[in-house]
Amino acid sequence: MTVEFICEQCERDVMLNVASHDDHACQYCKTKYEISPSKSMRAGGKVDHCLSCDSDQFYVQKDINSTLGIAIFIVGVIFSYHTYFISLAVATLINFILYKALGTVTICYRCRAIYRGFEEDPAHRGMDRDLATSLMDEQEKDATVDKPRAAAADKSNTV
Ligand SMILES: [Zn+2]
Numbered sequence: 596m597t598v599e600f601i602c603e604q605c606e607r608d609v610m611l612n613v614a615s616h617d618d619h620a621c622q623y624c625k626t627k628y629e630i631s632p633s634k635s636m637r638a639g640g641k642v643d644h645c646l647s648c649d650s651d652q653f654y655v656q657k658d659i660n661s662t663l664g665i666a667i668f669i670v671g672v673i674f675s676y677h678t679y680f681i682s683l684a685v686a687t688l689i690n691f692i693l694y695k696a697l698g699t700v701t702i703c704y705r706c707r708a709i710y711r712g713f714e715e716d717p718a719h720r721g722m723d724r725d726l727a728t729s730l731m732d733e734q735e736k737d738a739t740v741d742k743p744r745a746a747a748a749d750k751s752n753t754v
Pocket residue numbers: 602603604605606607609621622623624625626
């Protein structure tokens with residue numbers, strides 16, 4: 596079971612193993628992260644709260660690697676001329692099977708942390724755009740509260 600989010604320091608994708616009791620740190624810049632998964636989460640159960648922002652609102656989506664899907668399709672197109680379009684049908688079929696075989700991921704509405712390998716919670720539906728927008732607005736309000744600190748950081752960058 597893993598959680599993936601954007602590192603606060605280096606802004607790259609950090610992936611942490613939720614089941615592990617070891618120290619969690621960004622694999623690139625070594626920033627330490629204190630995560631506190633619930634018992635159920637450690638055991639691969641439902642995601643009940645976000646380890647990154649503590650929100651409890653999530654949506655689920657298919658864990659499809661779209662780049663891979665497109666690559667298979669392009670290969671299918673390239674070979675279709677020689678194989679009388681059989682490869683195109685095969686590529687489409689492979690994509691379809693991949694899609695079926697793939698599990699789902701749980702994603703936090705607030706911070707977009709991605710949870711893989713957990714039990715799917717039936718209460719978590721597909722993404723709700725209205726909810727996502729309202730939570731984003733909330734986040735923007737939070738950000739304005741932090742402004743003095745952000746402004747100070749800007750100044751030090753320009754000097
Ligand atoms: Zn980092």
